[in-house]
Amino acid sequence: MALSPAVNENSSVGWDEYTFLSPIEATPMILAVGKDSPYESVEALLEGIEESNGAMSYAASGATAIDGFTVQALLADADMDPLTAATVIPYRGGGELATALLGGHVDFLAIAAASLMPHIESGDMRPLMVYSPERMEALPDVPTAEELGYELAGQVIGWSALYGPPDLPEEVVAKWDEVLEGVAQSEGWLKRAEDRGSVSTIGSVDMTTYAQEQYEFYRELAESFGYLQ
Structure with a gap:
């Protein structure tokens, strides 16, 4: 709206x-990777994205949907081109987005917590950061974007x-x-x-x-x- x-x-x-x-x-958004991903922190993920020269991909409802802006804001905060540093792969709805990551079709995503928490709790996904004013009670060890100093991402x-x-x-x-x-x-x-x-x-x-x-x-x-x- x-x-x-x-x-x-x-x-x-x-x-x-x-x-x-x-x-x-x-609704907090969560930046997550699959359980077998080599990236265990936001910093490591961003380094991987930068080194990939656009080859890494993420799932989102669309480039200008909120779950597209979650990633693009973070890329901009890291002084990377938000449109070309990583490739957005569009899917419909949280279920499809989560499935894309679980199936290894994309490298990461940042979507609504409700779609990811069951997979995080099962150990199939690794949360790296939350887009929320405060840490989530369910993920007390996962830092917020604001905590990590990401100005634009911290506002999403x-x-x-x-x-x-x-x-x-x-x-x-x-x-x-x-x-x-x-x-x-x-x-x-x-x-x-x-x-x-x-x-x-x-x-x-x-x-x-x-x-x-x-x-x-x-x-x-x-x-x-x-x-x-």
């Missing part, structure tokens, strides 16, 4: 053509929010605020978020401001990486 109009000049809907109700959850995180149509009546907005306040305290909701590897963010920020900040962040990345002129 914020990323698509940021990277697409012909987007049919602007980032601000909604009534913003509330953030719902934040998945999220979802509740939007309404434009000019939603105030009484409807008030009702949603009331409902969401209850959801935020619901043990069922909090447990579901935890099971998904995400964090409940209901009511944590002003959604209009956050959506604008996210739009501007990805717009700047798209312009800097050459997707937009």
Whole structure:
């Protein structure tokens, strides 16, 4: 809702053509390699990418999807060309992305935690870094991008929010605020978020401001990486 109009000049809907109700959850992304990969740290992986001259590949939903920007932001932080240093191989959905890494069809990826945690817990994947403001409770020994000093990558995180149509009546907005306040305290909701590897963010920020900040962040990345002129 914020990323698509940021990277697409012909987007049919602007980032601000909604009534913003509330953030719902934040979804950490995880940079991971297969269990047999020789790379045991982000630094080692980046060295391997640089030495490969574009031969290494990663799976993503698309070059300008969030799981494409996870990798490209990291490459830019490492002073490599975000579009050519590694080759993006597009797949549909988290299941296909994870399968691509498990099958050895790509060298690495950085996608939503929910799609990777079962494979990390089974030992079939090795996590190198998380894209999250704080370390994940389930992966306490895995550093964040911000901790490692990756400025752009440290700002990338998945999220979802509740939007309404434009000019939603105030009484409807008030009702949603009331409902969401209850959801935020619901043990069922909090447990579901935890099971998904995400964090409940209901009511944590002003959604209009956050959506604008996210739009501007990805717009700047798209312009800097050459997707937009």
